[in-house]
Every structure is written in C-alpha cells, then in structure tokens.
Amino acid sequence: MLKAYKFRLYPNVEQRIYLAKTFGCTRFVYNRMLAERIKSYEENKDLDIKAIKYPSPAQYKTEFEWLKEVDSLALANAQMNLGKAYNNFFRDKSIGFPKFKKKTNTNSYTTNNQNGTVYIENKHIKVPKLKSMIKIKQHREFNGLIKSCTISQVPSGKYYISILVDAENIQLPKTDSKIGVDLGIKEFAITSNGEFFHNPKYLKKSAKRLAKLQKDLSRKQKGSNNRKKAKIKVA
Template identity: 80%
Template sequence: MLKAYKYRLYPNEKQKQYFAKTFGCTRFIYNKMLADRIKSYKENKDLDIKKVKYSTPAQYKKEFEWLKEVDSLALANAQINLNKAYKNFFEDKSIGFPKFKSKKSNYRNYTTNNQKGTIFIENGHIKVPKLKTMIRIKQHRQLNGLIKSCTISQVPSGKYYISILVDTENIQLPKTNKKLVWTLALKNLQYVLMDIDNLTQNILESLRKD
C-alpha cells in the first residue's frame, strides 16, 4: 500500500539555487519534448503514436549539456508525466491537449526516485539524489515504510515542501551501527553458551546423585 507524507523543507541558499535550476530544467525538457511531439504529429498524422519513438532526456543532454547539472531522474519523471498526459489526450479528447509549462508559474516542483537508499531522513535532515548536502526538514510525524519517491515543490509564498511516497508493506528499518550489532550478537551468544554449560552441569550433578 502506498502512502504520502508531506513535510516542510528549510533549504540553504545553495540548495535553493539547485532547486531553482532543477525546476527550470524539468520545465524545459517537458516543453521541448511536447514541442517535438507536436511537430512530429503534424508531419505524421496518419502514423500510430504508439509506434513513434521520441527522444529521451539522455539524448537531449548531448545538445543541452547543462541538463547534466541536475538529477537525471527528475528529467525522466518529466518525460513520464508528459507521456501520461499525451496518452490520456488521445484516449479521451475531453481531457484536453497537454499544455506548455510557464516559466512565470508560482508553483514549481520536480519528482525523483529512491534508488538503493539515495533518499533518507537522518537527524532532522533529508538526503535527495544529486544534491551533496542534506536539507533541513520539519518532520512533524514519523514516516513508516520504504521510500519510493519524493516530490520537492515551491509554493507561491516561497516556502518549500517535500511529499514522500512510501510503501507501507515494506518497512524501512533504521540505520544501525554494525560494530554495535556484532558486539551485542557476540554477547548474546556468550550468554547462550553459558546457559548451555550450566544446564549440562545440572544434568551431570543430577545423574551423580541418582
């Protein structure tokens, strides 16, 4: 079962700059892909859209190298969002054709994914892909589950938020000190061996009495 948690973020200036850059890059890749699809559709109206192969974010990076400065998963999710909007339109025209994203929009966001622990919360801070430093987070309630993805957004007031999608069927265990775990395990083993030794002594004493 999937569940979403929303928290307030308090990024520093460098983190704000990175977010602004990522917001801009995801908007650019979405609009660029949409423009290319419109052009392709006009030139090949009779062609089944399912058979048309469109460029990927990785291919656009060859022409626009500055796209490499942000999270590749954020760009991939922008493509996924466009794919859904494009597909939905051709299945139901009443939905409306996908619109270009405006640079003047007061609401900006991007989505990224957790790959082998690239997103995690620790000591009041959260780590997200590509960004080297951890962001201060106001975690007003405990997060239970395995993190799947997160969406970072900036609202018109200028505040930043993060929505974290988790799989509640797969609980994410907290990080532990491996040395401490091994120490406790060895101590427990020692106690078990002592109990076995005591039990053996008691059995031998009982046999002698008999």
C-alpha cells in the same frame, strides 16, 4: 499500501539555487518534448502514436550540457508525466491536449529513491544529486520504504516535500552486524549469537483442536441446534 506525507523544507542559499535549476530543467525538458511530439504528430498523422519514437532526456544532454547539473531522475519523471498526459488525450479527447508549462511562482519536480538515495537523518533529508542535506520539519513519523518524493515551491516562496512511502515494506535501520540462522525441528531457529526461538507447533495444536471439535459434533443429535452450532465451530 502507499501513503503520502508532506513536510516543510528549509533549504539554504546554495540548495535553493540547485532547486531552482532543477525546476527550470524539468520544465524545459517537458516543453521541449511536447514540441517534439506535436511536430512528429503533424508529420506522421497516419502512424500509430505508439510507433513513433521520441527523444529522451539523455539525448538532450549532448546539446544542452547544463541538464547534466540536475537530477536525471527528475528529468525522466518529466518525460513520464508528459507521456501519460499525451496518451490520456488520445484515449479521451475531452481531457484536453497537454499544455506547455509556464514559468510561474509554483514549481515542483519528482525524484525516486534508488538504493537509499532518499533518506531522513538528524532532521535533514537527502535527495539525489544534491550533496548537502536539506533541513526538514518532520512533524510526523512514518514507517516504511520511501518510493519517491516531490519537492515544490509555492507562491509564498516556501518549500515543501511530499514523500510517498510503501507502508507494507518497513525500512529497517542500517547496520554492519551480521548473524547466522540455523532452522531446526525441535527449535524453530537458533542464531549465531546464541538466541533460541522455540517451535510454536501451531499445526499440531490446530489438529488436536479440530479432532476434539469433530468428536463433539459426532455426539450431537442430527437436526438439533446443538449440532448446528458444533458444525459452525468445526468450519
């Protein structure tokens, strides 16, 4: 199950400059790709849109080297968001054609957690590409694996982060210790540090209980209420 948590961010001056760059670069990539798609569509109206190949953010970095200064995952998500909006339009024209993003007082970008690149520690959060950690006001604890996060700046100038968490996959604290586990029959498991885990023998216990219930059922008179109740217990 995926759950979203929103927290306030308090970036310093250096971090605000980086976030502003990332907001601008993702907006640039989105608009550039949209212009490319419009041009390709006008030139290839008879082709299936799925057959048309479009440039990727990586290809733009050759011409616009300043794109290398920001998170590549943020740029990839801008491309993915445009792709969804573009495909949705051709599936249902009532949705409307994607519009160019304007420079406004509301900015945002989305990035992903790849191999622990996003994590919270000591009231600060680490995000990809940014070397320093941003101060976060985490007013609510959560358990699970961080999948992605969206950093935004609202018209008031405040910064927020929405964190998408997979609550079914719990992220355990990192540790350098190692342990061996030996599975057995008499004991369910024995660890290398001497811990024993007894075999609960659930199957054996369940089989005994089922046999007892079936024996009780056989003793009940057919068609009686007691026999019906016994059948329910066996089932």
